[in-house]
Amino acid sequence: MFDEFETPEPDEAVKLALRRIDEATARGEGSDADGLAFNEVVVNMGPQHPSTHGVLRLVVTLDGELVKDVIPVIGYLHRCKEKLAERRTYFQYIPIVDRTEYVAGINCEWAYVMTVEKLAGIRPTRRAEFIRVITGELMRIASHLVAVGTFTADLSPLGTAMVFYMFRDREVILDLLEELTGARMMFNYFRFGGVRYDLPDGWVEKCRAFLKKMPKLMREYESLVDDNAIFLQRTQGKGVITQQDVVDYGITGPNARASAVALDLRRTRPYSVYPELDFEVCTLEHGDVFDRYKVRMNEMRESVKIIEQALDMLPRGPVQVGSLRAPYVITPPPGSCYVGQENPRGEYGTYIESDGSRYPYRLKYRDPCFCNLQIFPKLLSGNKIADAVAISGSIDLVLGGIDR
Amino acid sequence: MGLEIGTHPMSMDDIASLLAERFAAEFHHVRVQEPDTVVARCAREDLAAVARSLKEHPEVGYETLNWIAGVDHVKHFESVYHVYSWKTNTYLELHVEVPRATPEIDTVTGVWPAADWHERESFDMVGIVYTGHPDLRRILLKDDFVGHPLRKDYVDLAENHPHV
Amino acid sequence: MDILLAILRALVFVVIAYMVVFVAALVNIVFERRVLAFMQDRHGPNRTGPHGVLQSIADAFKMMGKEDFRPLLADPVLFTLAPVMVMIGAVAVQLVLPYTAGITATDLNVGVIFIVAITSFTTVSILLGGWSSRNKYSLVGALRAAAQMISYEIPMILGLIVVVMVVGSFSVSAVVEAQAGFQWIAFYAPFTFLIFYIASIAELNRGPFDLPESESELVSGYGTEYSGMRFGMFFLNEYAGMTIMSMVAVTLFFGGWQGPYDGAVVFWGVSWLGLIWFILKTYVLVFALVWIRLSLPRLQVDQLMGFAWKILIPLGLVNILATAAIMLWVPSWKWGLAVFSWVALLTFVGLFDPILKFRLRKQRERQPVVSA
Numbered sequence: 001m002f003d004e005f006e007t008p009e010p011d012e013a014v015k016l017a018l019r020r021i022d023e024a025t026a027r028g029e030g031s032d033a034d035g036l037a038f039n040e041v042v043v044n045m046g047p048q049h050p051s052t053h054g055v056l057r058l059v060v061t062l063d064g065e066l067v068k069d070v071i072p073v074i075g076y077l078h079r080c081k082e083k084l085a086e087r088r089t090y091f092q093y094i095p096i097v098d099r100t101e102y103v104a105g106i107n108c109e110w111a112y113v114m115t116v117e118k119l120a121g122i123r124p125t126r127r128a129e130f131i132r133v134i135t136g137e138l139m140r141i142a143s144h145l146v147a148v149g150t151f152t153a154d155l156s157p158l159g160t161a162m163v164f165y166m167f168r169d170r171e172v173i174l175d176l177l178e179e180l181t182g183a184r185m186m187f188n189y190f191r192f193g194g195v196r197y198d199l200p201d202g203w204v205e206k207c208r209a210f211l212k213k214m215p216k217l218m219r220e221y222e223s224l225v226d227d228n229a230i231f232l233q234r235t236q237g238k239g240v241i242t243q244q245d246v247v248d249y250g251i252t253g254p255n256a257r258a259s260a261v262a263l264d265l266r267r268t269r270p271y272s273v274y275p276e277l278d279f280e281v282c283t284l285e286h287g288d289v290f291d292r293y294k295v296r297m298n299e300m301r302e303s304v305k306i307i308e309q310a311l312d313m314l315p316r317g318p319v320q321v322g323s324l325r326a327p328y329v330i331t332p333p334p335g336s337c338y339v340g341q342e343n344p345r346g347e348y349g350t351y352i353e354s355d356g357s358r359y360p361y362r363l364k365y366r367d368p369c370f371c372n373l374q375i376f377p378k379l380l381s382g383n384k385i386a387d388a389v390a391i392s393g394s395i396d397l398v399l400g401g402i403d404r
Numbered sequence: 405m406g407l408e409i410g411t412h413p414m415s416m417d418d419i420a421s422l423l424a425e426r427f428a429a430e431f432h433h434v435r436v437q438e439p440d441t442v443v444a445r446c447a448r449e450d451l452a453a454v455a456r457s458l459k460e461h462p463e464v465g466y467e468t469l470n471w472i473a474g475v476d477h478v479k480h481f482e483s484v485y486h487v488y489s490w491k492t493n494t495y496l497e498l499h500v501e502v503p504r505a506t507p508e509i510d511t512v513t514g515v516w517p518a519a520d521w522h523e524r525e526s527f528d529m530v531g532i533v534y535t536g537h538p539d540l541r542r543i544l545l546k547d548d549f550v551g552h553p554l555r556k557d558y559v560d561l562a563e564n565h566p567h568v
Numbered sequence: 569m570d571i572l573l574a575i576l577r578a579l580v581f582v583v584i585a586y587m588v589v590f591v592a593a594l595v596n597i598v599f600e601r602r603v604l605a606f607m608q609d610r611h612g613p614n615r616t617g618p619h620g621v622l623q624s625i626a627d628a629f630k631m632m633g634k635e636d637f638r639p640l641l642a643d644p645v646l647f648t649l650a651p652v653m654v655m656i657g658a659v660a661v662q663l664v665l666p667y668t669a670g671i672t673a674t675d676l677n678v679g680v681i682f683i684v685a686i687t688s689f690t691t692v693s694i695l696l697g698g699w700s701s702r703n704k705y706s707l708v709g710a711l712r713a714a715a716q717m718i719s720y721e722i723p724m725i726l727g728l729i730v731v732v733m734v735v736g737s738f739s740v741s742a743v744v745e746a747q748a749g750f751q752w753i754a755f756y757a758p759f760t761f762l763i764f765y766i767a768s769i770a771e772l773n774r775g776p777f778d779l780p781e782s783e784s785e786l787v788s789g790y791g792t793e794y795s796g797m798r799f800g801m802f803f804l805n806e807y808a809g810m811t812i813m814s815m816v817a818v819t820l821f822f823g824g825w826q827g828p829y830d831g832a833v834v835f836w837g838v839s840w841l842g843l844i845w846f847i848l849k850t851y852v853l854v855f856a857l858v859w860i861r862l863s864l865p866r867l868q869v870d871q872l873m874g875f876a877w878k879i880l881i882p883l884g885l886v887n888i889l890a891t892a893a894i895m896l897w898v899p900s901w902k903w904g905l906a907v908f909s910w911v912a913l914l915t916f917v918g919l920f921d922p923i924l925k926f927r928l929r930k931q932r933e934r935q936p937v938v939s940a
Contacts, residue, residue: 012547016539041704065708075544082529083553155865164608229924230776230865236928237935243407247467247490250518259938261407268409268493269440287938338441338486338497340470351473351486362554364473366486371471374521386868403544 013059013073017042020069021061039063047076053150053392054399058376060388067388070380072373077403085363090116091328093360095188097350100365101401103146105187106132106139106177107343108401113190114271115339115350119332120192127317128194129273133310134207135177135189137303141214142173143344144296144303151293151393152225155234162224169217172210179203192330193321204311214304222297235290239379239391242287250371253346254295255395259287265342276313279306289394296396299344329358338366345369345396367401410493412463416440419464419494426461430454441495448483448500448509455485455515458496464489466496469516472523474530476555481507481532487516502532511537529554581673585662589655592811593804594624596854600807603858631803634796642793643700650697651794651801657689658805658812664740665815668825668842672741679740680728683816684721687771690805691717694780697802698790709789712869713773713780719876720770720777726884727764730757730891731820734905744824754821756906757891759913761821763884768817770876772809774857776864777872781806814853815846822849883916 010018021040045058055076061069081100085093097112098105110132117124124132149166174184179200181189189196225231246256256263264281266274282298284291334356340349346368353362372395380388416436423442424434430450437443446454458466466487473484481502488495502509511534513519523534524543531552534540542549550563598613598621605612614620638647661683663673676682691714698710731753732738735746747753754761770777780789791802818824827845834840867875890908898904
């Protein structure tokens with residue numbers, strides 16, 4: 001009867017998991033008092049799964065309900081962006097950068113554009129800098145809405161309601177950006193030396209109206225979740241990232257800030273016009289799932305403050321350096337440059353080596369989710385599966401950036 | 405409390421001269437790239453010792469690894485390490501040349517645990533082998549992929565597309 | 569001749585019971601989806617039929633059209649039997665409930681005990697389904713579901729004991745008649761109703777107690793290996809159970825079919841207005857079930873069991889003791905019971921959340937802060 005089965009050959013990740021179980025058995029761990037073998041099972045939380053955000057595959061070694069080990073397998077969304085850069089001019093590459101961390105496209109474009117501007121020695125106009133800050137922070141709010149919404153959706157049907165409310169508000173932001181750039185998600189908006197379009201009439205008023213509504217909405221979301229004892233029990237004390245982890249693994253962004261590490265590149269490595277804007281770096285102390293969620297909520301409030309200040313300080317002037325048309329072909333002098341920025345998920349940067357031609361010689365992304373994902377095995381082990389789902393949701397992964 | 409940023413601020417030139425002095429034998433071409441990066445080159449034999457000393461240096465301890473990139477300069481490969489110092493809030497970009505014929509270099513996962521996946525990606529894309537790495541296998545491409553795409557002489561092979 | 573009539577009558581009632589179960593399940597599916605959607609600021613299914621009322625029928629057809637297979641190693645008899653058995657509880661319970669004045673399939677003089685006993689059928693068939701799937705995770709899910717359902721039957725019974733004490737009889741129609749003239753048990757023993765209601769939500773695997781079937785966890789529990797109409801049976805049973813349990817609650821606590829002017833329209837010996845009141849009250853409770861499901865995050869397995877054993881059961885026991893004491897020693901015991909029950913209800917509802925929050929805050933203060 002068993003000949004009818006054709007068990008597929010396990011792939012490398014599963015083989016590794018099985019090898020680790022064998023090694024642990026050989027070391028004498030885990031067999032129970034009667035000397036029976038391990039009770040562990042290797043299960044695939046496959047690339048398609050409702051609660052792994054994106055095509056992330058987790059090979060989980062489970063002992064009953066406890067997670068013993070997690071091997072993340074990535075690459076299901078690999079689109080060879082770094083190789084694509086070698087065949088495209090710097091200008092042709094801008095739309096492609098959007099698509100790495102597609103939830104926060106503007107911030108990704110900004111990092112790339114800033115790197116090339118540094119290499120080529122182009123300084124963007126002042127008005128453009130402010131518009132960049134405004135759109136970047138709007139994108140940060142939208143990205144955090146997605147992150148918090150999907151995270152609460154993993155926990156309960158209550159969260160499914162929260163997702164819809166948060167997405168409804170994200171629609172307003174996407175409408176604003178669509179009016180400005182023509183696209184809701186893949187903006188292709190930044191140019192070397194500025195931005196493509198100036199703010200249309202009435203945009204500033206609409207933006208201000210939205211910002212006025214935000215604090216009330218934020219209080220509504222927080223009241224649905226923070227006052228809920230069940231939610232608090234499921235998130236407090238779970239999935240703690242220690243400061244040693246932050247140092248060892250290069251964790252950045254809200255994940256680090258929830259562990260009392262005040263690492264915000266807008267302050268530690270200031271760029272654009274952030275030195276002139278007044279905002280706080282939101283940190284919290286416990287480093288658990290609840291604090292990561294809270295840091296994101298607080299950051300949304302700070303972003304509202306930043307946008308209001310930027311709108312007040314918006315100067316007149318051109319939004320692009322030079323003539324009306326962008327420089328289509330730029331040839332930066334030979335050299336290399338790395339610029340890291342504060343993406344909603346952490347430090348996102350591009351390292352570009354130029355050999356003086358129209359095409360980049362080497363483009364390398366520093367992606368925050370790639371670095372944050374390395375801590376998964378350590379963070380999820382020893383937790384129950386349901387907690388593992390909550391913890392992985394709180395890290396806020398976007399597979400587009402991990403796989404590029 | 406806890407982890408502070410920028411407790412020992414130093415000017416970039418000071419850091420550059422400090423490093424040039426401390427690693428006079430191992431580093432060549434130490435220069436400052438504004439606003440906050442020191443760029444240096446190092447030979448691959450010295451990498452293990454240098455990495456450990458960099459991390460444990462009392463004044464500019466580079467405790468966090470930001471990224472590792474593998475680059476194919478046609479005559480040789482290069483492994484670029486970008487590390488961050490919390491005390492001075494500055495970066496160091498270390499370029500290590502790797503000969504094309506024997507693309508092997510020591511791993512730094514013992515010094516910076518974050519190097520794990522970065523080295524795997526460098527191996528996957530450029531083919532630099534990091535000796536001593538706990539689990540060096542492909543990370544972004546499928547396990548039985550043939551070739552290393554980010555090399556300049558990479559040609560798309562039919563074996564990588566069996567179902568087309 | 570009498571025997572033939574009796575058999576015919578029994579058959580008619582069984583058919584009606586099955587019809588009620590299926591129709592209620594189909595209606596509840598659409599009802600829940602639309603109500604959930606409106607609460608989430610979206611529309612929900614509104615294309616099939618006017619306002620989407622035919623959505624369930626479309627879903628049923630889809631489910632019937634799926635390939636019917638079973639895993640090779642699954643036990644052939646039990647795997648097929650489990651979904652068939654699962655609806656027996658829901659159907660059989662209705663046979664003792666009066667839909668309206670005088671219409672009961674059989675007026676057992678131990679009706680309340682019968683209700684409690686028969687609702688355990690669902691537990692058995694879930695266990696059967698999980699075990700016969702020959703899948704470790706189905707078994708774990710089924711065991712968890714069974715543990716939850718068994719634990720929460722006790723508070724349910726404790727609540728029903730108070731009802732029986734107050735009415736003085738186990739017969740369901742006696743309970744309904746004792747609530748004549750708006751003397752609904754939920755009005756003078758609301759604390760008992762609360763205990764019973766929370767326990768019944770957990771019995772149904774609904775709302776915050778739906779861990780056995782949570783979708784975003786690793787596997788889908790006892791139903792993992794089931795697909796198509798086999799799974800449809802489990803699914804329909806869950807939704808039918810919403811209505812059936814609400815019917816039980818309405819009958820025992822809210823006066824069943826009684827309401828203003830319930831004797832007004834009598835046709836063919838059936839009081840139709842009473843039937844309408846019954847359906848209306850049932851659907852108010854069903855709406856409450858949907859509302860509760862949306863508003864609360866899912867409880868974890870330890871929180872669930874802790875709540876049943878450490879909170880509901882002691883409260884249920886205290887409730888019985890107090891009711892008995894009041895009935896024995898307080899003249900005009902209905903008023904005494906009402907006072908006690910309302911005070912108990914308000915105290916419990918008022919104090920539970922603050923105490924829980926206080927303990928969570930203390931726990932948070934003791935939680936170590938992250939350090940290097």
